[in-house]
Amino acid sequence: MMKIDKDKLxxxxxxxxxxxxxxxVLTVLVLLATGLDPIxxxxxxxxxxxxxxxxxLIVNQTGIYYLAALAVAIGFRMNLFxxxxxxxxxxAAMVSALVGAAVDLPGPLHILLIVIVAIATGAIWAGIAxxxxxTRGVSEVVSxxxxxxxxxxxxxxLILPKNFGVQPAGSNDLTTGQIAESGWFPGIDMGDGGQIxxxxxxxxxxxxxxxxxxxxxxFGFDLRATGESESAAQAxxxxxxxxxxxxxLISGGxxxxxxxxxxxxxxxxxxxxxxxxxxxxxxxxxxxxRNHPVGILFSALLFAFLDKASSNLDVSGxxxxxxxxxxxxxxxxxxxxxxxxxxxxxxxxxxKVGEELAAGxxxxxxxxxxx
Amino acid sequence: xxxASAALALSATACGKSSNDSGSSSTTDSKAVKAAIAYDIGxxxxxxxxxxxxxxxxxxxxxxxxxxxxxxxxxxxSDADKVARLTSLxxxxxxxxxxxxxxxxxxxxxxxxxxxxxTFGLIDDTSVTAPNIANLVFNEExxxxxxxxxxxxxxxxxxxxxxxxxxxxxxxxxxxGFTQGVKDTNPKAKVLTQYLTQPPNFDGFSKPDLxxxxxxxxxxxxxxxxxxxxxxxxxxxxxxxxxAGKWAIGVDSDQYNQAGLASYKDHILTSVTKDVSDSxxxxxxxxxDGKPQTGEIRYGLATDGVGLADSNPAYVKxxxxxxxxxxxxxxxxxxxxTVKTAP
Numbered sequence: 001m002m003k004i005d006k007d008k009l010x011x012x013x014x015x016x017x018x019x020x021x022x023x024x025v026l027t028v029l030v031l032l033a034t035g036l037d038p039i040x041x042x043x044x045x046x047x048x049x050x051x052x053x054x055x056x057l058i059v060n061q062t063g064i065y066y067l068a069a070l071a072v073a074i075g076f077r078m079n080l081f082x083x084x085x086x087x088x089x090x091x092a093a094m095v096s097a098l099v100g101a102a103v104d105l106p107g108p109l110h111i112l113l114i115v116i117v118a119i120a121t122g123a124i125w126a127g128i129a130x131x132x133x134x135t136r137g138v139s140e141v142v143s144x145x146x147x148x149x150x151x152x153x154x155x156x157x158l159i160l161p162k163n164f165g166v167q168p169a170g171s172n173d174l175t176t177g178q179i180a181e182s183g184w185f186p187g188i189d190m191g192d193g194g195q196i197x198x199x200x201x202x203x204x205x206x207x208x209x210x211x212x213x214x215x216x217x218x219f220g221f222d223l224r225a226t227g228e229s230e231s232a233a234q235a236x237x238x239x240x241x242x243x244x245x246x247x248x249l250i251s252g253g254x255x256x257x258x259x260x261x262x263x264x265x266x267x268x269x270x271x272x273x274x275x276x277x278x279x280x281x282x283x284x285x286x287x288x289x290r291n292h293p294v295g296i297l298f299s300a301l302l303f304a305f306l307d308k309a310s311s312n313l314d315v316s317g318x319x320x321x322x323x324x325x326x327x328x329x330x331x332x333x334x335x336x337x338x339x340x341x342x343x344x345x346x347x348x349x350x351x352k353v354g355e356e357l358a359a360g361x362x363x364x365x366x367x368x369x370x371x
Numbered sequence: 372x373x374x375a376s377a378a379l380a381l382s383a384t385a386c387g388k389s390s391n392d393s394g395s396s397s398t399t400d401s402k403a404v405k406a407a408i409a410y411d412i413g414x415x416x417x418x419x420x421x422x423x424x425x426x427x428x429x430x431x432x433x434x435x436x437x438x439x440x441x442x443x444x445x446x447x448x449s450d451a452d453k454v455a456r457l458t459s460l461x462x463x464x465x466x467x468x469x470x471x472x473x474x475x476x477x478x479x480x481x482x483x484x485x486x487x488x489x490t491f492g493l494i495d496d497t498s499v500t501a502p503n504i505a506n507l508v509f510n511e512e513x514x515x516x517x518x519x520x521x522x523x524x525x526x527x528x529x530x531x532x533x534x535x536x537x538x539x540x541x542x543x544x545x546x547x548g549f550t551q552g553v554k555d556t557n558p559k560a561k562v563l564t565q566y567l568t569q570p571p572n573f574d575g576f577s578k579p580d581l582x583x584x585x586x587x588x589x590x591x592x593x594x595x596x597x598x599x600x601x602x603x604x605x606x607x608x609x610x611x612x613x614x615a616g617k618w619a620i621g622v623d624s625d626q627y628n629q630a631g632l633a634s635y636k637d638h639i640l641t642s643v644t645k646d647v648s649d650s651x652x653x654x655x656x657x658x659x660d661g662k663p664q665t666g667e668i669r670y671g672l673a674t675d676g677v678g679l680a681d682s683n684p685a686y687v688k689x690x691x692x693x694x695x696x697x698x699x700x701x702x703x704x705x706x707x708x709t710v711k712t713a714p
Contacts, residue, residue: 053455060451090571156538156569170497170506172473172541174570194451262449272539273474276571277447307445311452312459314443324446 011345016288016295018337020302023329030325041318045309052193054308061304062297063200063261064275068282069300070210071122071254073291075140077214078247079227080133084126084144085255086279087151092122093259094155094176097270098164100263101177110183115260122256123249125151130248134241140248159270175271185264197265206254207293223247255279284331287338303327406431406655407440407465409456411472412573414443419576419602419623420647424471424494427651434652435659440465453478461486467505467658469651470494473541479504490663492654494647495541497667505657505664507650511541512548512710513703514643514677515600518620519552520699521641521679522596523560524692525618530561532589534582534608536575536601538566540713545600545622545643547714555708556695563589564714567604579607586611586619596620596640606632613638623647625680642680646670673704 031038048054068085075082082088096118105113129147132138159165159174166177187195214220226233226243234240258278259270267274285303289296310323408428410421431437440463442456453470457478460468469492470479480499483491490503497506522531533549535542550562565585567575575581586597586608597612598620599605605622612619613635621642626632632639650670657664670676679696681687702708 053458057451057455152569152572167540168498170508171476172495172539173476173498174540194454267450267477272570273450273477274571275447275449281447307448308452311445311448311456312442315440315459320443320445 007348011341011348012290012292014344015334015338015341016290016299018341019288019330019333022333022337023326026329026333027322027326031322036318041310041313041316041322044313044316044318045305045323048309048312049305052190054311056190056193056196057308058301058304060197060200060261060265061307062300063197063203064258064278065282065285065300065303066203066207066297067254067261068258068278069285069289069296070206070293071251071258072279072282072286073289073296074210074214074223074247074254075251076286076291077227078223078243079230080244080247080251081141082126082129082144082248082251082255083141083283084129084147084279085251085258085282086277087144087148088122088125088252088255089258089279090155090274090276091125091151092118092256093263093274094158094270095121096256096259097176097179097263098158100179100183101269104180105182107182110180111185111264114179114183114264115257118256118260118263119253120256122252122254124252126248126252126255127245130245133248134244159272173271173273175269177269179263179268183264184268185260187265195265197261199261199264203257203261204297206257207297211293219246258282281327284327284334287334288330403436403438404655404659405438405440405463405465406467406469406658407442407460407463408469408471408651409442409453409460409475410444411474412444415441421471423624423645423647424469424651425648427648428655430648430652431655435656437655437659450477454481457482457491458485461489461491466490467492467654467663469654471647490654490658490665492651492664494650500666502665503663504666505654506667507647507654508667508669509645509647509650509677510669510671510710511600511643511645511677512544512551512712513672514645514679515545515548515598516552516555516703516708516710517672517679517696517699518598518641518643519549519554520556520695521686521692522549522598522618522620523553523556524695525640525689526557526560526596528593528595529557529559530563530593530595532563532586532594532597533565534585534589534597534599534601534605535564535566536582536599536604537568537570537573538575539570542566542600543714544712545598547711549598550714551711552699555699563592563594565589567601575604576602578604579610581607582609583607583611590615590617598622598643600643609635609639621680625682627680627682636683637685639683641683641686644678644680646676650676672700 028038068089071085072082096114099117100114129140129143132143133140161167165174167174185198187198189195222238223243226238226240230240285299286296288299306323306327310320313320408424415421415425428439432439442460453475457468467490471494473496475493476496476499479491479493483501483504487503492505492507494507497508531553533546535546546564553560553562567581567585582599582601582604589597596618597608599608600622609619609632618640619638621639623645625644626642627636627639654664
């Protein structure tokens with residue numbers, strides 16, 4: 001029993017490790033090909049990560065990626081590819097910022113309202129794709145990509161000053177207005193290093209909830225079963241359509257939360273400068289983390305490290321884009337290496353079963369002989 | 372280089388130290404002025420806004436012996452990243468530190484308090500003010516008004532086109548001025564307006580194919596002068612207009628003289644210039660001279676901070692056009708014409 005678990009663990013870790021090593025080697029080759037010292041930028045990045053302010057940035061970014069990647073992962077477990085996390089995240093951040101700026105409530109209620117609006121907005125937006133899939137069989141890949149494009153136009157329209165946006169006097173930015181202080185989520189002050197967003201801890205707690213729901217509840221079992229085989233799950237009495245819709249709603253709700261660390265902890269408004277591409281990076285993070293809450297945590301940490309520790313590279317004369325190259329290669333490498341590892345695992349399993357069968361057969365013949 | 376990395380290695384061993392501490396020891400010993408610019412999205416090499424800021428820094432390096440530093444933004448970063456970047460530039464002894472673009476406003480509001488003796492330049496924003504902040508702003512609408520006058524005069528079909536890169540308030544100032552200029556000159560003229568992308572999709576500033584397609588559409592609708600305020604994407608519009616034998620109007624710098632557009636330059640009627648490089652240079656110079664700029668520094672037609680380029684000989688020959696432009700310029704400077712900043 002123990003042996004099988006160990007095997008599983010090794011095979012599980014082999015994919016990400018193979019992907020990381022490949023991307024690292026290829027990045028070094030790219031640096032060599034462009035005539036740059038391949039080790040120095042990596043040394044600089046590790047050195048940067050030693051500073052407290054960079055550490056705070058990394059921790060905060062990890063929380064954001066973690067939430068968005070959980071949203072992607074719950075879809076993956078259900079065999080749904082929610083590419084729309086980016087759109088759900090942006091629309092939810094914008095709408096909840098609008099509502100948050102419009103009302104004035106006592107502290108915890110104000111925050112709670114903003115969070116609920118964010119979850120609802122993300123869930124509704126993803127739910128559109130869910131309904132299209134369950135009623136019309138539209139692939140969620142196509143519909144969520146389209147919803148992303150619609151999000152861009154919708155947010156751009158909503159944020160116009162003649163609609164709901166605010167253009168501060170003398171500024172060329174558009175915002176949704178400032179959320180009153182009662183709607184700020186308290187963070188942990190790290191002195192010189194800055195502030196760790198309080199919502200980062202909510203993100204981690206949600207990782208635990210994710211693990212519990214998926215692995216320790218009937219719902220989680222149904223979800224994973226439907227993800228493995230829709231028809232088999234249906235045969236065993238699971239309403240697959242309901243599961244698809246529920247998974248999309250949860251995925252969208254989590255995506256909506258991804259904007260909260262920054263909205264509640266720092267910007268307190270949605271502006272043209274609100275970070276983008278979180279939802280797309282999260283797809284890679286979830287893939288690299290194998291949809292496992294602990295795996296995702298580490299890959300979110302890695303991506304946050306690549307993002308933040310590289311921000312000073314250009315000052316030292318190295319292009320910081322190398323981390324984007326690295327992240328890009330990880331996407332490809334992760335897919336290829338998982339397939340390789342999966343094939344190896346299947347072969348190994350077949351081999352084992354074969355051995356066991358052969359051994360079993362031998363026992364049987366022994367018995368026959370003795371009989 | 373070796374010493375610098377050794378110093379960094381030393382500071383790295385002190386755990387829990389902030390990255391900003393690393394430069395502080397080496398700042399006081401040199402008297403030379405160090406200036407830094409933090410770029411907007413796109414960074415150096417965008418052939419537009421950021422490059423203009425760099426040109427100003429480069430000029431300060433050459434003329435004033437200033438030591439320049441540059442920092443580029445990362446994709447999808449938040450205000451916290453900008454705060455960290457500006458802080459490290461300020462800590463390293465750079466003065467002034469210039470944020471290129473309005474998105475630096477919230478970050479400069481925070482960092483300027485921590486470094487009261489450092490001057491911060493902030494381009495395209497006056498919403499954040501402090502004694503040590505120089506708000507460098509431009510009357511883009513005034514330059515665009517003149518472009519509108521020139522377009523209306525040069526047009527034979529009575530239809531002209533405006534192409535905006537990304538639909539943001541800044542670009543709407545260009546549109547507002549241009550449209551007003553056209554209408555004031557020829558009330559019957561038609562202005563076709565199109566934006567290439569919506570924020571946060573900033574492709575409209577960087578992808579020439581988008582500008583080309585939009586210009587093609589406007590040409591098909593009868594436009595014979597097209598003004599594109601779209602950064603690098605505008606070069607696609609210039610290409611389309613020039614290929615069709617119509618007029619294009621450039622933006623930000625004098626695009627008639629840009630090497631990349633040399634084959635189309637005969638069709639570049641004029642360009643609306645925005646002197647970002649001078650504004651950057653002036654801040655650096657003011658700090659070096661010991662009289663740092665502060666508050667709103669406005670660059671308009673009156674100070675030639677914005678204007679219309681006249682390097683195309685064909686444009687200079689159209690005396691009726693240039694006369695109308697000169698008159699409009701005088702009227703704006705004298706306050707007889709007020710140009711709208713929003714369409």
